[in-house]
């Protein structure tokens with residue numbers, strides 16, 4: 001099958017199968033070979049690697065991944081794409097194609113069933129409507145993975161890598177930076193996709209830390225605190241945490257802990273670094289009911 005990374009060949013495949021793009025699945029297919037090479041390079045794939053591709057589409061990037069990797073497991077939700085993928089990926093003996101919703105796949109079990117004995121490298125041109133849930137699920141479920149190299153909306157890529165004091169700083173920045181080192185790799189204009197999305201895109205690589213950069217006694221509690229702090233951005237941290245109702249702490253307890261940390265009662269979560277959230281979470285965890 002000819003290289004699919006251009007308008008002509010992609011249009012031909014879609015025409016042959018009378019495939020209709022589904023907006024609900026975030027289908028914007030890559031039609032730029034140069035960008036495909038850059039993504040594969042950014043993911044640092046070798047023949048030793050097993051790559052998990054989320055949403056192969058018509059297989060454009062999958063073909064490049066299969067050339068570079070030892071194995072590729074591609075998970076596609078849209079059943080109309082499966083016969084197309086069976087044809088476009090037929091020449092490659094190292095691809096396992098699964099028809100499934102990635103959010104419902106037990107990745108730990110999949111990795112065992114497939115006999116994968118080293119951490120995955122995840123590579124994807126992600127459907128924008130579920131970028132954050134997919135990335136959070138991949139990290140929080142603790143499946144063995146080494147890195148995630150993904151195309152996301154540029155605005156989301158920016159949110160992943162900023163620190164306190166910027167408007168984009170939030171729960172996603174903290175979660176990503178707790179689990180991984182984020183690095184922006186390539187900015188991708190809308191003209192590289194079919195159909196063109198309304199936003200610019202960015203490829204970002206998240207390399208998982210061997211150990212998180214901060215010591216946290218209860219990871220789930222840390223993220224509950226982080227979410228509560230940013231849910232009500234305009235409120236003080238104390239009000240945000242108490243109003244959340246699921247943290248098991250009273251207003252007095254939060255104020256007390258902030259005092260022990262040398263902080264004012266009116267402090268806001270958006271000024272907190274990851275280190276400070278970790279300390280707050282550990283201290284509140286010890287006094288909560």
Ligand code: SAM
Pocket residue numbers: 025026027028029030054055056057058059060061075076077078081100101102103124125126127128130
């Ligand atoms: N990888 C292809 C490319 O680069 O041309 C397609 C990328 S397109 C932005 C996103 C793909 O993810 C589509 O093929 C879509 O059907 C698929 N997809 C959307 N939601 C999914 C989910 N929950 N699980 C698996 N695949 C999904």
